[in-house]
Amino acid sequence: MDWTPATQKEQQDMLSELGLASTDAFFEAIPASLRMKDWKVPPEGMSEQELRTHLAVLAEANTPAPVSFLGGGYYDHYIPAAVDALAGRSEFFTAYTPYQPECAQGTLQAIYEYQSAVCRLADMECANASLYDGGTAVYEAAAMACRITRRNRVIVHASLHPVWKEMLETHAAGSVLQVETGDVPVEGSACLIVQNPSFIGDVRDFSDLAEECHAQGCLLVVAFNPVSLGILKTPGAMGADIAVAEGQSLGLPLGFGGPYLGILTARKSHIRKMPGRIAAATTDDRDRRGFVLTLQAREQHIRREKALSNICSNQALCALRALIHLCLLGKAGFEATAQACYAKTEYLKKQMNFLPLLNTHPTFNEFAVRLPKPATEVIEALQPRGFLPGIPLEPFGWEPGDLLIAVTEKRVRAELDAFAAAMKECCHG
């Protein structure tokens, strides 16, 4: 099937108006020697019904065990029904970048409200309209810190997600950014990047480290888990200069890795060094409030090779989902969600106290344990019993028995009890 309305007759009529015999004329600019001879794309299309059947077969070949303790930066939170209903309105998802603000006030006001909401969440002062994901947000924060400080050493704290660190290194290859590992600011460092809660769930207060950074003219970049800020001390309160996050846990489905949402917030004094689109309030020619994209001279379509970033398409629809999610949960619902994640994690930790804990601080919604046998063996044994036990930490430099376990508000007590019992049996049975 296709979605082209022109009938044979209409095509003929249009060609006649153009004085052409065939549409081949439009492609004469392609030299004959360069024209495609053949390809292995299956020539036949599919009907809508065939498509749905084919894709359902693929979707249903994904059969994960139902009770999940997978996290590692991406969490299975409850998404209110109205998020899909509202973000699914085609006036949002079939629109494009608000290049013409007068016919995109819905988009622009939503971006402005999203910027406001994530600033309020993190106690920061400005935010951009979105980046691709948490990992690219970490990279953009590092590059931004280098522009602000005119330095190029980027120090990555052990708390940072190892995959985001790898993405930072990939994106920074070839640029002036020098990515190093360390726990404190060093001579000539542009920024220190910490994550709170850490990759394995440790919750800390980095306020002292912020002071230490500032004393050396170095910025503190905090990668945060948005849901945790329902109850945790905020990056702003700790003195962060730039705060970034993976926004998936704000109303975005897990979707096997994307699309997600890169949140980037900062102190207002740094707004001119911040990459990406920014919406701002203004007035129209009749003095009515309206919204536009602002500070566009920082961006690639104007500044070209001197732009702060190459970002053009971003994750606007994901930012809208995050905003709607925050509005639906609201102040009370968001705090209650964070409380529930924390309480349930503490409960499971207690039920699993027969395993040594790797965390050295309180944890929020995730913790790591050392199993008496390889984590992969435990995973193999517990999947048939209906559990996805967590992420093996060995590939990230921990021991073979180390497992990262995440708990969200969606897990009910009976599941936590059953999981702890199954784990006990598997480890000590």
Add this chain to the structure above:
Amino acid sequence: MDNRTVFEASVSGRQAVMPSPLDVPAVELPEHLRRSTDLALPELSELDVVRHFTRLSRKNFGVDSHFYPLGSCTMKYNPKVAEVTASHPGFASLHPQLLSCESYLRSCQGALRLVFEMEELLAEVGGMEAGCTQPMAGAHGELAGVLLIAAYHRDKGNTGRDTILVPDSAHGTNPASAAIAGFKVREVASTPSGVVDFDAFKACLGEDVAGVMLTCPNTHGLFEPHVAEMAALAHEAGALMYYDGANLNAIVGRARPGELGFDVMHYNLHKSFATPHGMGGPGSGAIAVNARLAPYLPGPRVIRSGDRYTLTRPEKSIGRMAPFFGNFLVVVRAYTYLRALGGEGLKEVSRLAALNANYVLHRLKERFPSAYEGLCMHECLLTAEKMEKEQGVSALDIAKALLDRGFHAPTVYFPLTVKEGLMIEPTETESRETLDAFCEAMMDIARLAEEDPDALHRAPENLPVGRLDEVKAARLLDCADLPDKD
């Protein structure tokens, strides 16, 4: 009309959705780690939220509601069936950390197969060796591409290649991506007829050139006549060729970048393969490479081993562009579209997109001259330079007047090489009636430009707001409604 923001509409104590009651003992976090500031999120009922966002949605033009001939952006219809397939819980609820160990891979075989098949399909469409869905937008694909070029030269010990050639008509993302990867950018001039100046190109090549980024057809909508010679000369000079897929939809099924001499390319799945643009994203900037660059691709990659799909990491991988396989649910939508059309359907797409663009060009060219002579491909580039000079009616005025008439504006003032440019890309999914109505609106505007140009300067008058004060926005920098603001 209620124009309040969600924060202005907030009523203390009001709430919508609450999590389930806590079924484990409540515990308190140690005080020094607790949030010390007010959580100033909106307090609204569910209906408040629903009304608010429904109201906002009505202030937008989308493809479903309006013709959107935004040149270079390919605002074609986004099939509903792709929304259905991508929202299947088997995809939408699938946790990406199933990729974290071999044992979990058994339970995501369908998703792995889709990624594998999509990368094969993309490679086939591009005439390339291997595809990769990781990059999350076109510009991100460009960055991946130039990082691959850099890794190739580093690996081959080619030192001193620190420059990327970019035509002056290129999208701004090209030079920006090259610069982020640490390259210098050398701009290649266009000829008055709108294509890369071949002699200038030859003069720009040298031992310092690592790669060339080209869009073809270029941003003027013209197929680069010397593309094959440029590729051959670049290769001879030791440089690699990057194909910017922004306009791939014009040549799908007719020519393949791999066979034109390109080493690496990106696809805008949200343009060429009909996934929704979502107010500016998420898109997908999947890439493909020839055999020369395949060893450097980002990892992990899906491979087939017998009837199972598993993961591998290319030997000299540049690392990771995305945590997993990029914007996977966008990839599912594009896969749905590609399978719906099949190879024959894809060829029809480029053919009918060109027919629609040429029809609009033909109907408008008398009042809105084409920037370049002859037929166009998938989009036409008109200029209002004469209208601006003679009647004081600019491309911007025309754009705003179109909004008043219920049409999204064409892309204006791009590429930068054309004065008062109006770039129109009707796409193949629009009917002749829509094109006719659009052309009539354009002709009506041309008439008004002569009779009452001030009416055009006042436009738009039929939308929620009129022209907005961008200078004031940049001066006030009111970019967030924060609690301590008065």
